[in-house]
Amino acid sequence: MTMREFYKPKHFLTRELVDKETFATFGESALMFFDVRLLKTIDGIREHFNKPITINNWHVGGPYDSRGLRRPADKTGADYSQHRFGRAVDFNVREMSADEVRKYIIAHQNEFPFNEICAMELDVSWVHIDFRNISHNGIYLFKG
Structure with missing residues (x-):
């Protein structure tokens, strides 16, 4: 049996x-652990804003290592965070504040690449998007 890509x-x-x-x-x-909607959406967001996006940067000596997939042993965040299921990322867009990015996504939530996003966290200095199993009547906004 061959493995699918x-x-x-x-x-x-x-x-x-x-x-x-x-x-x-x-x-x-490790890509097998991610919801494909998330992967396609972050590519689309990168193309839409045409600016670098930082998720994890540990591999270049940066401080971020838990903003994508989180292992069960990782103590960051909630035990059942969407990060643990490959359905969430936290990121920053270069030269844009998290609030600017969130406002833009909310205003354009019915357009690609934002139309698959299910939830977004408010009042944090990064952008959290996730793809949880909830009815999709607009993006669910929550405070962590």
Whole structure:
């Protein structure tokens, strides 16, 4: 039996989406843990804003390592966070505040690449998007 290929993001390395331990264990195959809607959406957001986006940057000496997929042993966030299921990312867009990005996404939530986003966190200095199983009558906005 042959293994099916994973969707591979055009604008993000797998290292940017997982922590160091997950990448060391699974390498590029770690993409299998992600909801494809998330991967296609972050590619679309990168293309839409035409600006670099930072998710994890541990691989270049940066401080972020838990803003994509979170292992069960990771103490960051809630036990059942969407990050643990490959359905959430936290990110920043270069030269834009998180509030600017959120406002834009909310105003254009019925357009690609924003139309698959199910939930977004408010009042944080990063943009959290996730793809939880909820009715899709607009983006669910919540405070962590």
